[in-house]
Amino acid sequence: MKIALLGYGRMGKEIEKIALQRGHEIVIKSIGEETYDIKKADIAIDFSIPSSAYDNIRNCIDNNVPVVSGTTGWLDKYNDIVDLCNQKKGAFIYASNFSLGVNIFFELNKQLAKMMRTLNQYTVSIEEIHHTKKLDAPSGTAITLAEGIIENSHKKAWELDTKTSEENIPITAVRTPDVPGTHTTTYASEVDAIDIKHTAHNRKGFALGAVIAAEWLQNKTGVFTMRDVLNLG
Structure with missing residues (x-):
């Protein structure tokens, strides 16, 4: 080509x-x-x-x-x-992210959201970490993760740098030198937490x-x- x-x-x-x-x-x-x-x-x-x-x-x-x-x-x-x-x-x-691994991660994220849909004792949140030269926040990948949860749960929207509520998914955006991209979806309760995470080692x-x-x-x-x-x- x-x-x-x-x-x-x-x-x-x-x-x-x-x-x-x-x-x-x-x-x-x-x-x-x-x-x-x-x-x-x-x-x-x-x-x-x-x-x-x-x-x-x-x-x-x-x-x-x-x-x-x-x-x-x-x-x-x-x-x-x-x-x-x-x-x-x-x-x-x-695509917000073309990594083959991330796109598999997107599908796992959706499946986990379906499984957690009725477990109201868990609160969901997303964290994304990128290099300091990234221009937008949150990352497109984090937004795609949030949208996947919204499609398969009772959540209505995502919000940047806020606390969780019954309707929103909080996204935390961290900027650190030389980090290609790390994304974590967390479901936390008083007794335990479930994390799924994708870490890019390079571009x-x-x-x-x-x-x-x-x-x-x-x-x-x-x-x-x-x-x-x-x-x-």
Whole structure:
């Protein structure tokens, strides 16, 4: 594949390494300020910044270039992109986290929420730890975890840096140098606690998952998720 990297920071560089190892070609490396012809690419992988992601994705879909995005912080416009993709018969995957392990973790999180649904003596909370250069808080991965719990419990919403209540899920965001990403869902009672946790050791897992998603998306039409890529449905 000829790949456009939209966003060439640490993740973009890691994706480049993985893509080259898997026999692909990088034809565009955008840092967000230069002009480029997206039509040169067979597919685009967007790991830019929240203020650029929407325009990047829209440009790809308008030009019939399939696009995979892992940028968080722009999702207030997600439904607009879905509508555009369906209208243009494009191809699009968004994931808050492309790590294969994290996407299995998402499914475990949902199953645990179902099991805990009637056990009111337990309170649920989420903690996410990332490097100090991460721009958004909470992480998109933490939000996805919270949404998975909300779908399968009596909880109504998540809140950042607050105490638990009958309706909300508190998320704590911690920023520490050189931490790729650690996420923990905890159910605590007076007598015990249940934790499920995912710890990323480096960015390779995120990069590999993004490239695998791009390979999977080729020659497809529609809006997909990593559940489709990994056949977790």
